[in-house]
Amino acid sequence: EADIYQTPRYLVIGTGKKITLECSQTMGHDKMYWYQQDPGMELHLIHYSYGVNSTEKGDLSSESTVSRIRTEHFPLTLESARPSHTSQYLCASSPTGSNYGYTFGSGTRLTVV
Amino acid sequence: AQSVSQHNHHVILSEAASLELGCNYSYGGTVNLFWYVQYPGQHLQLLLKYFSGDPLVKGIKGFEAEFIKSKFSFNLRKPSVQWSDTAEYFCAVKPLNTDKLIFGTGTRLQVFP
Numbered sequence: 115e116a117d118i119y120q121t122p123r124y125l126v127i128g129t130g131k132k133i134t135l136e137c138s139q140t141m142g143h144d145k146m147y148w149y150q151q152d153p154g155m156e157l158h159l160i161h162y163s164y165g166v167n168s169t170e171k172g173d174l175s176s177e178s179t180v181s182r183i184r185t186e187h188f189p190l191t192l193e194s195a196r197p198s199h200t201s202q203y204l205c206a207s208s209p210t211g212s213n214y215g216y217t218f219g220s221g222t223r224l225t226v227v
Numbered sequence: 228a229q230s231v232s233q234h235n236h237h238v239i240l241s242e243a244a245s246l247e248l249g250c251n252y253s254y255g256g257t258v259n260l261f262w263y264v265q266y267p268g269q270h271l272q273l274l275l276k277y278f279s280g281d282p283l284v285k286g287i288k289g290f291e292a293e294f295i296k297s298k299f300s301f302n303l304r305k306p307s308v309q310w311s312d313t314a315e316y317f318c319a320v321k322p323l324n325t326d327k328l329i330f331g332t333g334t335r336l337q338v339f340p
Contacts, residue, residue: 145326147327147328149330154236154332154333155332156231156317156329156330156331156332156333157317157328157330159327159328162326162327164326172327173327204270204271206271206328208326213259213278215259215261215263215273215276215319215321215328216273216328217273218263218270218271218272219270220269220270221270
């Protein structure tokens with residue numbers, strides 16, 4: 115059972131709406147990540163954070179933004195959703211140190227109509 | 228740019244058949260290597276990982292992987308698959324000078340009884 119939680123699990127929303135995808139972890143991990151996953155494609159890193167008040171853009175350009183006000187919480191926001199944002203968004207976390215993999219949440223499947 | 232290649236996009240096997248999924252990466256430095264599995268409707272789970280030492284690593288559910296440094300490969304194997312192994316398998320690499328996981332495109336495995 116993963117100790118990282120993403121809500122909502124599924125979201126269908128109209129173009130132009132503002133949305134926030136929630137991600138919380140209870141493991142006290144300093145590092146958190148957002149990946150975008152499309153069918154048949156690799157996971158692309160879009161945002162990451164190494165701790166409170168630290169956020170960085172990932173390798174794939176994204177119009178979304180993130181914040182890290184608390185260690186356990188790493189929400190992702192789209193100010194104005196578009197159909198091109200339709201995808202699965204995966205949140206992950208890891209402890210400090212190089213010898214760790216990531217723990218993933220269940221993902222949010224977003225559809226913008 | 229660093230990349231991970233999984234050459235088998237879709238593999239179909241009968242129960243008890245042997246499995247080998249290929250994974251190659253392009254990065255000249257030291258890396259940590261991972262295999263993740265995503266069962267239908269579930270989150271990504273760590274199957275096994277390699278950091279150092281014995282290049283043959285054993286993971287959960289009878290899976291193993293062998294790191295061959297000269298070939299930049301980390302192939303996943305299982306001697307006898309079960310129907311419950313039906314899932315998507317992702318190879319991932321983490322160069323030691325970064326905390327970011329780089330994923331392959333995944334291999335969809337279907338096992339028929």
